[in-house]
């Protein structure tokens with residue numbers, strides 16, 4: 001997955017907050033429990049669109065139900081956002097490995113802009129309405145497969 005791209009766009013977007021006294025960073029963490037952030041952390045779930053590619057048969061498929069989990073906190077001028085994009089696995093292969101989504105830059109951008117809004121609300125107590133940007137969606141022909149979706153297994157797939 002294009003982690004450097006996520007971090008690059010995050011760092012550009014965080015500048016728009018104009019909170020130069022605080023430093024923020026984004027880190028990937030596969031171990032965060034979506035519904036149960038550690039004490040003092042806030043959670044945020046956002047859906048995006050992405051592609052997956054099976055490590056066994058090389059088949060790839062698009063999905064418009066790709067959940068991304070964020071946990072965030074601001075302590076002593078240090079802001080941290082942990083991110084965990086949820087995985088899917090191939091429905092054609094038996095016991096296929098769960099794979100991470102590949103999110104294109106324009107949809108990472110949308111995710112980050114929505115995340116900035118959430119940071120302003122949750123970490124800076126700004127009184128903003130929710131004006132979420134919508135990701136570019138893919139032309140998906142087959143129905144969503146809950147048995148092959150980590151978000152469904154964790155019970156958070158349809159939640160925003």
Ligand SMILES: [Zn+2]
Pocket residue numbers: 054055056057058059090091092093096
């Ligand atoms: Zn496969």
Ligand SMILES: [Zn+2]
Pocket residue numbers: 065144145146149150151152153157
């Ligand atoms: Zn799902």
